[in-house]
Structures are given as C-alpha cells and as structure tokens.
Amino acid sequence: MTISSAHQAANQKTGAVLVVGGGIGGIQAALDLAESGYYVYLVEQSPAIGGVMAQLDKTFPTNDCSICILSPKLVECGRNLNVEIITYADILDVNGKPGNFKVRVNKRAKYVNESLCTGCGICQTKCPWETDSEFDQGLGKRKAIYIPYAQAIPNVPVIDKELCAYFQKGKCRACEKFCSVKAVDFTQTDQIIELQVGSIILCPGFNKFEASLVPQYGYGKYPNVITSIEFERILSASGPYQGELLRPSDRQRTQKIAWIQCVGSRGESPQNSYCSSVCCTYAIKEAIVAKEHSPIPLDTAIFFMDMRTFGKGFEAYYERAKNEHGVRFIRCRPSVIEEVPETKNLRIKYETEDGKLIKEEFDLVVLSIGLEPPKDVQSLAAKLGIELNSCGFCQTDVFSPVAASAPGKFACGAFSGPKDIPETISQASAAAASASAFLSSARNSLVKSKIYPRERDVGGAPPRIGIFVCHCGVNIGGVVNVSEVRDYAATLPNVVYAEDNLYTCSQDAQEMIKEKIKEHNLNRVVVASCSPHTHEPLFQETIRQAGLNKYLFEMANIRDQCSWVHKEYPEEATEKAKGLVRMAVAKARLFQPLKELSIGVVDKALVIGGGVAGMTAALELADQGFRTFLVERSDKLGGNLRDIYWTLDGKDVQQFLKETIDRVHRHKLIDVYLNAEIKDITGYIGNFRTTAASQEGEKTLEHGVIIVATGGQEYKPKEYLYGEHPKVITQRELEQKLATHALGDKELNNVVMIQCVGSRNEERPYCSRVCCSQAIKNALKIKGVNPSSNIYVLYRDVRTYGFKEEFFTQARSQGIIFIQFDDNNKPEVTSKNGKLSVAVLEPILREKVVIDCDLVALSAGIVPNKNDELSKLLKTPVNEDGFFMEAHVKLRPVDSSNQGIFLCGVAHSPQMIDESISQAMAAAGRASIPLSKVYVTAEGIVSSVDAEKCIGCGLCESICAFKAIVLKQVDGVNKAETIPALCTGCGVCAASCPQQARTMGHFTDDELIAQINALAVT
C-alpha cells in the first residue's frame, strides 16, 4: 500500500512528521520521533543540517567542543533509516487537516547528484572561483561549489549559481571534469516534492541581529569590531584562522579583547526590546576559551548591564571566569566605540563603579549580538497558519510551551524565544512527545526497520586489526604527531591496516571504515581519537554495519587524556599516544564477540512527584497510551503550584492547576498514589520493580521507566529579620497575601524587596532563576492595587531573561525603583520600635540610603528537596547543590546517567512553570522511546564463570549488589551462575573470586593484563 492510500482510509492519521529546520532542535526532535515509531522528514534551508551549533567553537558551561558533541548526532541523523533529510529546500505551502497534512516543498537544485557523490571534496579544491564563506561569517573563503563545513551532513556539495563561471559565462566546468563519479549535473532543476505528514514541528531557529544597525559601535566600519559568532569562528580550530587568536585588520595576535553585551537586545528600535538570554554566558565562555587559547597573556573585559547567568551551573561558571581566569566584568553599557586610525585599535569610554570616567583601548571588540526571529518568519507563519508574538517569535502559551497556535503544529527552540542548547533540546523532545501523543494511533505505521548485515564469524580467525588515528582538526594534531602514531601503530602485532583522518567521526569516515573492513578483511577495529564516552557508540554502530560484532572495537583516548592535557609536551604526548594505541591494540587482539540480550519492556511508567512537572509527565505518557503510576509524598497533587496564583504575564495558575489535577484524576491510564513514599527500587530499564508505601500499606509496582520530578521548595530565610519581624516575608508569602487581599493599602505604601536571599552565596552558589521575575510580578501587582505605593527592588543583577524583560521595562516605567547592590555590601534590615527600615549603598550616589518601609519582601531562592535516599535508590547522582545530574549538560538534559531514568522540573534545577512543563514533556517523550518498543537491548558486557574452577563458595553471590548471581545445584554440587539481564557489568565478582573462576566480558583478566604489559613496554 502507498502512504496516501493507507492513511486516508478510515480517517486515520499519518504516522510521519515534518520537522522544519535542521539545527540541533530539529535534529533532536527528528531522532526522538524516529526512535518512537514515526517517519520523519527533516527539511532544512541551507545545504547541510547542524545549524548554528556547528559554527560554535565550544559550549558553555562545560567548554565541551561543540562540533565534537554535535557530530555524532549529525551522523546518527544521517544514517537513521526513519529520518529523511531534505536540505536546500523551502516550504511552499501546507494543506490538509491536523493528522493529515499535505506539504509542498521546493528542493532547490544543488547541481550535484546526491546519490552519486561520495563527498570526496575534489570539486571544491579544483573550482577556481571564490567568495566569502557564510559558515565562517565572511572571515574565510569558500568556492563556487562547496560543502559548507567539514562534518556537514549530507556530505554533498552544492553549486552557487551566482558565482559559478559556467552558469554566469558559459564556461569552466572544472568540477565536472574532475568528478570521478560523474556526480556534477548542470542540468538539474528545482524540484517540488509533496509530503504527507500527520504533524509538523517548527524549529527554524533564529537570525543573528545585524550589528551594523547600531552605528555607534562601528561594526562594518572598523575591521576589528566583530560579532560574537565571528569570534566563535576565529576561536574554532577549523575556522578561518585555524584557531589562532588573530584580529581581522592585520592578522596579528590579539592581546586585549572587550565584549559588549546586549547589542541588539534590551534596547530601543532598531534594537530589540527583549533579552536574548544566552549572550551573557556565551560571552563568558568566549572570554575563558580565548584566554586558554592564547599563547600570550590575554586581557579580557566584558561590558554588561546585568550578568544573566541564570542556568544550571552558569553562576559557578561566572565566578570561575572572575576568580580563576581573571576575566574583567565592567557594569556599563558603552555609548560609543572609536577607532584609533593608526593602530586600528578601539577606544571605549566608560564609567567605573566608583564613578571614574575612563578611556581604555582594546585591539579587538566583540559585539554580543542578540537573537531574532528567522528572516522569512512572516511568510512561514502565513503558510503554516500560526500566530507570532509581538516580537515576531512563534506564539506559545506558558502552560503549553511547545504548542503553536494551530492544532497538530508544534514549535521548539529559539523559534519560540531566545534560548540555549539544553533548553532547545528539552523543547525539541517535548515537541516530539506532543507530536507523538497526537499521532499515537499511527505509531509504527510508516517506519522502516534496521537490518544489519549478518555478523561475521570471527571466532578462531587470527586477529586482523585496523587502526584509525584522528587529528580532530588540530585538537589532537596540534600537539600529537599523528602520522608518527599512525606509522607506529602499523608496526604493532596483528595490525594489518593503519591510517589517519582529519575527523574520524565524520560520516564519510564511517563509510571509509566500512570499506577498509571489507577491503582488508579486518576483524578488530581500534580508533585513536577522543573519549569512548562520546564516540564509542558511533564507531560500534559503524563496525556493526560492516558485519562485525560491536564488541570487537576499542578506543584510545589520545585527545581528552593526552593532547588536551599535555599541550606543552608534544614529544611526550606523542609517546603517550603511541602507548595508548599499543595498549588498545593489545586488548583488541584478545577480543571475542559478545552477545546482547533482548529484554522485554513493561510498557508502564513510574513518575515520582506530583507537582506540575510530575503531573505533566504523567499526562503526556498516559496520552501516548502508557499506564502511569504517579507517586506523591504529600496528601495532594500540585506541589509548588498550590502557592502560585499568577504568572508574570498574568495567566491564572490556580485555574490551570485545578484543570490539570482534574485531568490527572480522570485519566484512565493514570494511577495516583498519595501520601506515598518510595521504599525500594530494583531492576533495570524495561523492568523496574518499585515498592511504594502509603497508609494503605506497601504496593509493588512494575514498570519500564522512571521519571523523577521531586521538585524543590522556597528557601526559609535566616537573614534580614525573617521570622523575627512579622512584616518581613518571602515573595511567596507576599503573593499569597496579595491573592487573598490580606494586605491593606497602608501596608503597601512603602515596600522593599531584596533579591538573591539564599542564592548566589557561599552556601548555595547557584542562581535560583525565578526570583527576579517573581519580585517584578509581585511589584507590578502591588502597583495594580495601590498605584501610589513606593516599591524598591534591591538587586544584584536583574535576571529577567527573554520576553520577561518587557515586565522589567514596565516596572521601571511604573516608577518601581531598582537599586543595585553587590555581595560585599548587602542591605541591612533594621527594626526600631517595630518600624522597619532598610539601608543600602546606592551605587550612583555612592551613599548609604535608608528606606523606611511597611513591608520587606525577601526573594528567597529555591532549594531542592532532600534527594539523598532517592538518589541512592535510583543510582542517579545529585550535584553539589543537591539537584539531580543529567547524563550530559548540553545534549541530554533530561536523561539521567542511568538508562530508563529521566529527570524534569525543579528536581533538575530551578525553573519557571513553562520550563518545568516543557522539561516534563521532554522527559515523558524520552521515556516513551523504550516504552514504545517491545524490547530493549541490554549491553553485552556481563560477567561469566568457569564452571570447572567454581567450587560454589558463594562469595560472588553475596557480594553482587544487583543480585545477578545465584548458586545452582549442578550434579549435586553448587555452582555460581550469572543472570545476564541483571548483571550491570561492574566486575567486582571477577576481582574477588577466591578461585579466580569468574571473569568480566570485554574486561577479562587476560585483556586487562595485556593492557598493563603493553603499557610497560618502552
């Protein structure tokens, strides 16, 4: 049956989804959907997917190499059978109705036959015509036929018709001449294709603010004034200056760089009024990375208004930048930049915090440009029939943060407002979950399944090892002599093939590895590159596709644990890299294929915590058709939402809460357990058993996944006379009093609000994220009831990121006074005869002012609930601040490191209601992936026992923490036996067996001893 005939029958929905935009958001949504049983069309305007993330050098706050973590996702997308990537394409129109959309897409001519091209790149080396590279932001060049960047997927060039001499003048055709596979095709034309999909996810990303619209900064006029994204390319090892920190005017090393924040943001037209959310933290990142990159001492200064490091781990990053890296932070928005004509240096005039006027010269100025809606957003919105907000971004609602204004259409990432990568990923997973719930009746109707070639039998055959040594651009090659390592590797026993690659992780390299396996009959593969934590699955998949068992693969980490940490010692680093390769080869030589076990999945979920995150996750899973157990410790659902009455933009929270609780109680697939505590959790992904105890006794629940949504609470202040004076209350208490009209006008004549109470201090170094908005929300509410009231907000940085900035502006225009203080000069609250007053150092007057007031509202931070016990039961760690840790800060924000367990809401980090909701939807979406499968596959790394040697002493049985070993009677004697499904692969049994009868797959005694001996060789 064809797609159309199958799904128009019986009013059925179509089990395919269109994802518009191939940035990291689109990629995540596409992969999630493909894994949950839907066919995906990923449509991207530019020639390759990857988006802005591909252009970034590093990512905050871990300084992970951006392309390194993105590349495996690109490759995964490129080879996923259920993701059809359509690049260089535009949406023409959308017809049909939700569940059955017809989308026409114009696929522009690339003039290269995608199915013939091997991506060898010879065409671009032969093409004589050059122009500025869009990918390198005009700092580097590209040819008329070009692949936008090294790791691009698809790895196919396009011809720029405007530049191509053949198209313009009728002659040249050099590319065609040199293409050995005859892939260049000048006769190609644009193609209109029609797609049938059930749902549409929009993630077209953002546009960078045009810096020349702020003429006083001289962008476009002064060569050494650049944008932040241009600076990312300068930092990048694969960028226009090969990662050398040079400035554009004279290509000289820069010694002194200034960043100017809020360029295009938080301003008046033509700048945007909103805050772009990400610029503060990316500027910190660029400053830190630049300092690390620079071979000479580098002076860095960031000019800012408010430092908005509100995300998880960002505040610590800011502190590190200040205290460890010596980045200077100057609270001032310079009005003008002047160029010194002789040196092309730039002069910035600013006022210091102690009031001095200073003129300082920098040799490079980076403008931290903001994020805007995509250029063609109006026409895109019109084609899709969706509404945009007043700033031109996709209109969404605080309670349904990923739903566009038309049914069946969802939005994620910067398209619905400026946001960083993890939030984009969360939203992408949430949008995928929404589409998945919307189409659940059509799940698995259009997907193709993966067929691997039959595994080659390598048992008994002598090892034939192939080794691939990666340069990782200059990440490895800049320190380690890669060709020397390759030549050395070739001399090692059983190595029959060795080569080096610029990026061994690129998609063309995967194809090449497969070819080499065939060509040289390889039966073991070693890659010397980065960390197995990020790249082992990718290479294992590659060798699997070449017919090898995935456990016949080993990695040597010559980057994270060699070139990056021994920069000053290239010779020693090269020797060490050789040693690591020698060890990897010694181990690989002994590898045996291992079997992976298929485990049946109990298609039910456990959600721990009945606040907004927990309820949302439960509803989302139940809507997808999975029975869900919702366990709440208290006697009612609702969590923190019970104490919140309005959102900043005035939405009724209590109404939403009531509806949500009703929906949860009414939903046939949700079982709610109140007053219930988790006592015990055993099992593993697909098969968990949880004991929950409540007044009605203990109950054992069986389920395949767990979502942790245990939330947090408002900090109980110990400072500022809280608890001592009745008129010193927290913001939450104030909100409650305002909602119940418990305060008279007289009590609100003079109100002081103090920010960062219990946050950003030694005890709790993190920013609680919500308090600035909460204070402004309450302040505006007070102004609403008592317009003549005087309200003072004492703050350290006002962190009204994104569209919340509007309310900050509104607050100021309504006469609310904001006074900045720093951590060393905290306000003092005193009470004299019951009258309250607050003293604070006014930074502009530089004088202490005393404000007599009727009420002091403390913006108390968020503290996580005590998670220690649960963390142990879940085997999922919490961070130093007590919040659960995600598997990867950037790319796996809602996954825990333990398979089958997911995190969301305040249990993960402080967040707003809409953010909690999208995270909860994301967690539900991620959790639905294993639930939607009949089986999940367990790792092949399990322990085993040599029955001959085993005397049945039972030591292994007693020490196994996972109850994965049992003693069984065999011919009247006890013998130990492993239950592979329960074995987690730790190997404690193998290291402890008194008879040395046990061993651990992939980490056998022989393999480890071979590594040790290989290390010792000199």
Next chain:
Amino acid sequence: MLNTDFEPKILSFLCNWCSYAGADVAGISRFQYAPNVMSIRTMCSGRVDPVFVITAFLAGLDGVLVLGCHPGDCHYLTGNYYAEKKMKMTKRLLDIAGIHPERLRLDWVSASEGKRFVEIVTSFINKVKSIGLLKADGEDKSLRQRLQAVKATLQTEKVRWLVGNEIDLLEKGNVFGEKLSPDKFESLLNSTVYDEYIKNWIAILLEEQAMSVGEIAQATGLDPKIISSYLVDLEQSGAVLVHALEHRTPKYTRK
C-alpha cells in the same frame, strides 16, 4: 616538573562512570598535567584485581593509581568499598614485602572533578618520584621474588575469600550468625596475609634452587625456627619436599 632526575611510569585504573569522566573533564577544561600517567578504563574500581597491581609492578611500572567514584556515589552501589578493602590489603602486603606501600594509591574522583583528578595525579607522580624507581623488571632478583610472592599470596583462596567477605563478616556475620569485631578481623587478616606471604616467598625461593633452612633464613632475614615451622606446613601441603641431604642438612625444593 619534567626536569627532575627520572620520570616514573605510572598506571592508573579509572572507573568508567566517575574517574574516567573526571579525567575527560580535565581534558575538556584543558587542565595540564605531566604525561607520566596512562590509564586503563574499567567499568568499576571494584574490577581491579590486586593481582593486576602487582602485574604492573613486575612489568616495570613505578606506581599504580586506582581511582573510583566517591564513597556513596558508586555507580554499582558498593564496588568502590570492595576496591578499598582490596587495595588496603594489597598495601599491607607490599609493606610486609619491603616495598613502599605508597606506590599504590586508591582515591576518588567524580565525573565533574577534572581539577581534583589533576591534583591527585600530580601529587601521586611527585610521591612516586620521592620514593624512587622500582625497576622490578631490572637486576634486583630479590625484589622480583618478593613481588612474585605478593602476587601468589593475592591469588590464594584463603586471602581472597577473607578480603571478599570482610564487609559481610563485619556486618552480617558468618554462617553461624557470629559477627566479627573489626579488630578481630584485622588481626585474622593480618596473620593470614603474613603467613601466606612467607610461605609463598619460601616456595618461590625454592623454585630457583634447593636450599637449606639456614640458607632460606639468610635470604629472607627471618629466624630459622620460623622458617622451619613454615616448611613443615609447606611439606604437609605437598608444596615442597626434601630434595637431598648435604652434610646431613636437608635441602628443600619445590615439588
């Protein structure tokens, strides 16, 4: 740091979940350290069989670092506790054998502690430098024999069983429900380890050549009476036998 007299060769075992990730974080953060250390990844620090440690020394390495998750953070719940028991006993054995026990160090590094990883590695390198080269693959035959004796001791059933059961014996008790006090366990383990080591040492000496009680006493520096009593044990278990009589003095050899 690289300009000192010699560069020790050091092996570190890193558990997959915490320490290996911590070492990666050190890389991501570009924290610099000396290139003396090379790592072997295991899933858990509890996978590190003490035999591996001695194998490393015998192969010519100067120090061994075993890094795991912080106590309470083990991805496998208790694996790092077992690692701690094993390494403590191994250090004791090294001490008995006259090998500086600080050539072996067990420590904890979490997945976020890149800096701590570098600090531990750096301080360990300096420690091993201050102790000096081990060179067990070199000329010192006695050193090699003692290390072999340590290795053999670590392979004996009795020692492995005791160490593997330490947590159970202290917390749950034996088959009769009797709990051992930590002191009692200490002395039991100490004496067992010592006895096994001496027996193995004697056996290894006799493997090379037949020796009399006096010769063994001289080689080991132990009292001849003590040697005799161990020889009785060894003879009874059938590990050694009298090879010949020389001037009416029995000479023993390995069976």
